[in-house]
Amino acid sequence: MDSLTSLTISLAPAINLSDEQFFQLCQHNRDLRLERNTQGDITIMAPEGSETGIRSAIITTDLNIWNRRTKLGYVFGSSAGFTLPNGSNRSPDAAWVRRERWDSLTPEERSRFAPLCPDFVVELMSPGDNLANLQAKMQEYQDNGARLGWLLDPLARRVEIYRPGQPKEVLDNPLTILGEEVLPDFVLSLGEIW
Amino acid sequence: MNSLTISLAPAINLSDEQFFQLCQHNRDLRFERNTQGDIIIMAPTGSETSWRNSNLNAELVIWNRRTKLGIVFDSSGGFKLANGSNRSPDAAWVRRERWDSLTPEERSRFAPLCPDFVVELMSPGDNLANLQAKMQEYQDNGARLGWLLDPLARRVEIYRPGQPKEVLDNPLTILGEEVLPDFVLSLGEIW
Secondary structure, X not given: OOOOOXXXXXXXXXXXXXXXXXXXXXXXXXXXXXEEOOOOOEEEEOOOOHHHHHHHHHHHHHHHHHHHHHOOEEEEOOOOOEEXXXXXXXXXXXXXXXXXXXXOOOHHHHHOOEOOOOOEEEEEOOOOOOHHHHHHHHXXXXXXXXXXXXXXXXXXOEEEEEOOOOOOEEEEOOOEEEOOOOOOOOEEEHHHOO | OOEEEEOOOOOOOOOHHHHHHHHHOOOOOEEEEOOOOOEEEEOOOOHHHHHHHHHHHHHHHHHHHHHOOEEEEOOOOOEEOOOOOEEOOOEEEEEXXXXXXXOHHHHHOOEOOOOOEEEEEOOOOOOHHHHHHHHHHHHHOOXXXXXXXXXXXXXXXXXXXXXXXXXXXXXXXXXXXXXXXXXXXXXXXXX
């Protein structure tokens, strides 16, 4: 198992976990990072490497600085889980949700895995990650309502930008990427990330 | 890591049937379950552990064919112990009368008994204390003889009911004693 960065366990059809059971499973296994696909299969992901941790901290910091200034929404770190409209449970490496959408949730919904897809999601590729799996995840975010998605591959210095209803855009070794209309005036400088 | 433990209780309580189906739907993973209901997912063994395991199984099968005293199980066999845990020793043997007393249904799932004889083979990266706890659990649940083999250290621990374990350093052979009469494992095949 040490050569794998994730492990998927098929539960269906023998076992169907309710949303509450999946949430409790995550709470009782705080040192594991769990996701769940639409078939109910559970994926256990290895803790991210330290370098990936640095990169995701930089991104959430820059997002927070922008967000404190604009007060447009909420920033989430990689430990936050969301229940997407298609029923899967996902934890992007960084995410942002527009304030009105978050405020429309009940306190109960906010305290569990919020039943929405973030407006903006980031996935950071780590050594050993499977690119096709991450691309499928980015597509899933778009299909479930994300308005902007970034897939960052620091080793290849490559960025994929996902926008609704458009083919993804691929940038090789960009210096900056822009938040566009989803995160107005947000600019991520990639010098610190690469 | 060689194993990963997932705590299910108290949120999720799998029935024996659900645990069996979980194993059937994930044939490339090796599952065990402790008395708290935690699931332990074990990595496939390394190739060296696998050939040691198959040599060990072969010796047991050859002896058992001659004596016809019981049934030999390889490392994929799962058992439901009396304390409620599900375990898969690397090799195991059950006395014929005990096996024959199970229903066909019980034999086709994880047999509800502790084998009379169990072997655990230590792999690089295995945690010795975890394996020792497992050996103790087998004894506590009715195993009459247990061997914990550490090929790298050439060390054998022998577990017998109601006795402290015996530790042998670099033995040439180990004996099946009264549990496996006349069985002799030559460790040249294993080390």
